[in-house]
Amino acid sequence: MGKQQSNRWLQPRRVSVIAMNTFTQLVRMKVFYFLMIFSVIAVVAQFLDLPQYNGVEAVYTGELQILKDWCMGVMKLFALVFAIAATALLLPKDVEDRTLYTILAKPVPRLDYLVGKLTGVLLLIFVSLLLMNVMMTVVLGYRAGALLDEQVQMAVSRGWNEPAIASMRAEIQAQGVTWSLQAGVFAIFLQACIVGAVSMLLSTFSTSTLFTIMVSFMTYLAGSFQADAAEFYRVYAKPGNTTLTSVLMKGVALIFPNYQLFNITDAAMQGQVIPLAAVMDLTGLTAFYVVLYTLLSWFVFSDKEF
């Protein structure tokens, strides 16, 4: 009975069992209450008394901008906090409850356990972001459509010519639901993947969940500012120190991913077009760091004693 199974690493079915269990565990921990709060924010934003539009000269896309700022801000906060807290909590909890003993006493390679846990957390973040994104898209699409009709009617009544109306239409549509906005949401998910992988690495050797959470946030901050720091040292470094500084900065850049690269989310919120190549680059970078941190986690976890 199940004895002839292959115990090679990363068996997809086994990883998916652990991932789905982690996903269910987090769902039943009532994580989706956060989503309910998000829904309320999105719905309430729909009925907010937003600026009156007395003329086409007004910043007519302002209300769309506010809506996107709210929604994307909440999504980013949720993804970041959840990637750190959930990942930091799961491993110590399994050790504390001795659930880990019974799992590792089964033919489960430790790498499969780690990958399953991380996948479960990331799956929940993905599903949550997807639901939030759907809600944002529906509300934003509705508001953008209503605004467009209103502004076009106003422009026509004021005798605008066709090119001017088309320009205004394009400007409103750029602030509505776009593929670039979807790319921005995807970038939030990618960033959460790296943050979660860092958190998992820390939790494999940390003895305190609080320590894991705090250091994870610190690495996030370090990653957010490392590009600025590198630029600062490049400009102000003394000539004799440039080689050392350069090596140091490259080392820091390897350890701490440059989270500023994920600022395409902000660009997407401002209505800018995000090229597909940029999304592909970011996906590749994320895959590199997630694999790197997962391998490091495995390196630590494989020798860990319980």
Add this chain to the structure above:
Amino acid sequence: MTELAVDIQHLVKDFRVPLRGAKPFRAVNDVSLQIQAGEVYGLIGPNGSGKSTTMKALLGLVAPSSGTCSIFGKDSLKVDSRNDVGFLPENPYFYKHLTGAETLRFYGKLCNLRGKTLEDRVTELLDLVGLQNARERIGLAQALVQDPRLLILDEPTAGVDPIGSRQIRDLILQLRDRGKTVFLCSHLLEQVQEVCDHVGIIFQGKMVREGKLEDLIAVENQTELILQDASAELVKEIQTLIQRDGAAQLVRSGKPRTTLERLFLQETQGDQS
């Protein structure tokens, strides 16, 4: 020749002490034991004597500092060795978000069981262990989920009421009858005596006595004669012979055995004094 289910050879396990210059703590000191397939082996010892560490080393949860552990000939540090093992830790907790049946399904899937096979197994186990959502019973069922040949039980009756405790004892005997090998450690010496074929006594990390239960609890300087259909004259004649010997004396009739509990206390407390 009977297959070896468990083979532990000269197991040593040191734990680092987080103080500068402090000597490592030796939890297990040169322990060797072998369990034949189909046996019930009881490892007994006081708290902190190294029982759980020995079990964890056998399961690959801790790496031996020296020595080797293997299960059915497979190195315990390899994942493959755990195909044939079920483990119940002391005072187990399981995922609170899962029901008893869901817990069994989860562990079954980890062992590559799927579909009807898994569902049938879950139903069978729920019947077998008479689950009433007690942690230990779920724990026992998850240990059995892939129908392993070896069952490792760390204090299986800890925190269980007397009725549950007896049910677990009966289950162990039932499993032995089905040909399973059971390796257990327990503080309840009477239960160990009731179910085990072999016993090892571990104290301060060392195996101080080990062997067949019947041999261990036999009193060395006494001889037991069990007569069947002996006449009163014959018995009287034997007693006369004993009296005539001078050195030998008849202590009592019956089974001159100590209890496992007395043996255990003798081996452990005797060294402390």
